[in-house]
Amino acid sequence: MSQPRRTSRRRAWAVLTLPALLCVLAACSAGSAASGGGADAAPPAQEAPPTPSGPPGTLFDNFHYSGADDPALADHGWEIRTGGGGPGIKDTWSADGAGFPSDTTAQGGRVLRLRSTTDGTEQGTRQVEVQTTGKNFFTGTFAARVHFGDEPTSGRDGDHVVQTFFPISPADSSENYSELDFEYLPNGGWGSVGPQLDNVSWYKADPPDRVHSTLKRRLAGWHTLMITAMDGKVTYSLDGEKLFTSSGKYVPREKMDIHFSNWFIDLPFTGGPRTWDVKVNWVYHKVDEAVSPADVQKTVDGFYSAGTDYVNTVPKA
Template identity: 75%
Template sequence: MSQPRRTSRHRAWTALTLPALLCVLAACSGSPTSDAAASRTPSASPTPSGPPGTLFDDFRYSGPEDPSLAANGWEVRAGGGGPGIKDTWSGGGAGFPTDPTAQGGRVLQLQSSTDGTKQGTKQAEVQTTGTPLFTGTFAARVYLSDKPVSGRNGDHVVETFFPISASDSSPNYSELDYEYLPNGGWGSVGPQLDTTSWFKADPPDRVTRALKKQRLEGWHIMMITFMDGKATYSLDGKDLFTSSGKYVPREKMDMHFSNWFIDLPFTGGSRTWNMKVNWFYYKADEAVSHADVKNTVDGFYSAGTHHINTVPKS
């Protein structure tokens, strides 16, 4: 069962390095040193282009301090707050490596690690900012992990994809969660995929459905469609859960990807967990099918399109 995500959680995000920040403010046109960054179209365009009401990104960045990352509306979290092991968020957990299993060959990687102590724990999260997301279709191709890439297995890790209110204390608090628990947690035995729609964070008021005893390591297209007063979660084209009534968003949200630990069940030896995101796609005010999402994203890749944002800002 998911815990309140915003309780005791405050935002503390990485800042751009000074040269990168000055570069963004000056709209500099110098080419990045990375071939990945160099392949991107300049992102600070005054006139958004592309299909209307669309946000798409394939995460071709050189690193968390790439000026294009912030210019395209992404933030990397660092520092304080929950959930999980409080105050252990690390900006260094976000990377953009090549991956031959990914469409286009590149991913956003969220790497979390622990040795079983708070001092030895690092959690990772990346979110959108400045683009309000509400009704429509949210989709991402996500790689879920059943085991660490190094070290002993057994951590209660949570691999997540979720739109959520920008304010912790909003009276119209809204959140729609995918949470994969390969080793369980909160008293459950894994593997388990929780889909949870929130009405209120504190005290917790939500509805949830769990897909249990299915190992999901590998790539999956995870979708949430919020239209006509219903929020529907689907995995690889198969509907998992629909919430309605008060358990649907009431205000615009940001999109988050996060990899964190519920608790620290054992010490002794470091272990590292990777979650990967191939691409993210949002279509405002439309219910888009799994097949159409895939076809649309395939078209972006074929055209060499790395980023689109034509979502209205208000």
């Protein structure tokens, strides 16, 4: 069963690199010269922000980015966690583990890869998490195509690794804290023996107050994960198979971010370096609608057919 997930979720804020800063200064200097630099000079014309395209109330992203430093990643509302805190091995979050490689097994041929590594020591551990920054996801349908790993990509097996997809409140201390989890534990953890997929709906993080179900099944490979939060209940499904439903107080009460992460519960042995990979093909959200698994895939297929890599018409928080 899932344990309390967060002790601290400090975000890392972007900073300008020196070349980018010089470009900004050069642009400002050029603008000042063109206007004469006087106090009465008219301000430069501002371009109107692009109008979102696509179906209303929809997020879709198939992670066609050139790398973790691709400006489009931040422009599209994603960040790679580099701050401190938990869960897992605290203060080991690193942007090094996020990549966007080609993958012939993925729809469209590209993925978000979450690569976590450890040698069994805190100093030799790097965990990875990629999350949205909009804080504007509440009720409706959440879906993602995720590739779970039952074994490490390299090194000795046996780590208690957690491979996840979940929307969550920005702050653990929030009065209306909300979190809806898919957590795959190929080797179990917290005293359990894997493989297992935990579905967890939270009411409070501290002290923990949640309900859950556990599917004891080996899940290596690609799967479509869906969470439907509508009409006072939350339903979790895997490849169209309903797994668990929560209701009552165990439903979203405030807007959330969407996260993908790959982290270690503990460090059970040293035994040399090992690498664990999770891959995400695409993510989808539809505001305030319960979309069937077949219709989710039909919509995703339509985006791929049209050459659409990204849509976000979800109302801002």
